[in-house]
Amino acid sequence: MARRAAPRVNRALTGQGRIRGAEQMNEITTFNASGSETEGADQMPHSIEAEQQLLGAILTNNDVFDRIASIVKPDHFYDPVHARIFETAAARIQKNALASPVTLKAFLEDDEGLKELGGPAYLARLAGAAISAFAARDYAQMIYDLAVRRELIQVGQEISAKAARVDVDSEPKEQIVEAEQKLYQLAEQGQSESGFQSFLKAVTDAVNVANAPISAKAALPVSRPA
Numbered sequence: 001m002a003r004r005a006a007p008r009v010n011r012a013l014t015g016q017g018r019i020r021g022a023e024q025m026n027e028i029t030t031f032n033a034s035g036s037e038t039e040g041a042d043q044m045p046h047s048i049e050a051e052q053q054l055l056g057a058i059l060t061n062n063d064v065f066d067r068i069a070s071i072v073k074p075d076h077f078y079d080p081v082h083a084r085i086f087e088t089a090a091a092r093i094q095k096n097a098l099a100s101p102v103t104l105k106a107f108l109e110d111d112e113g114l115k116e117l118g119g120p121a122y123l124a125r126l127a128g129a130a131i132s133a134f135a136a137r138d139y140a141q142m143i144y145d146l147a148v149r150r151e152l153i154q155v156g157q158e159i160s161a162k163a164a165r166v167d168v169d170s171e172p173k174e175q176i177v178e179a180e181q182k183l184y185q186l187a188e189q190g191q192s193e194s195g196f197q198s199f200l201k202a203v204t205d206a207v208n209v210a211n212a213p214i215s216a217k218a219a220l221p222v223s224r225p226a
Contacts, residue, residue, distance in 0.1 A: 046078035056130030068140035
């Protein structure tokens, strides 16, 4: 999947909203089997806790990375800080160097996003919440699937918005061709351990998500220090 293929919502907030966002990212809790948490009705599908626990598994056992490297990439992570942690850990592991909370500290201690989560101590908390190695592929697959859903939503919204505009330079047939191309590209990206996502399913999902409200149960209370 291309860089930034799955759009991530910027978690940077202001005022009281920033404080609430901080409070939701700093404590690691038990895994929510639904795989989705939201702060509001318009939140994108994601699972912060799945990301946290997969990162923890990698930081405590670098061999886990080899099991999931073909499934999940940095852009599949919803939280930008998690994406940077994964990317940094992956770079070290690929150089046969240790990726642990201690070794990553030097590379990430100046990261502003990580500072909001408590700095390098957050890396240690991730390691403390690690899942077992045998479950890592399932968590990686979940993170990947949620990233594809986010991109499907974006594509569906773009198709819907463009179709709603009456533009003399954009004929309906041209819009259909453009939509088909985008959905076909996304369908081809749907090749993973769970199999190929068909073009028809991609079209159906895109139409459905473009017209249905996004809702999911809230989970994973995490707190950033004030």
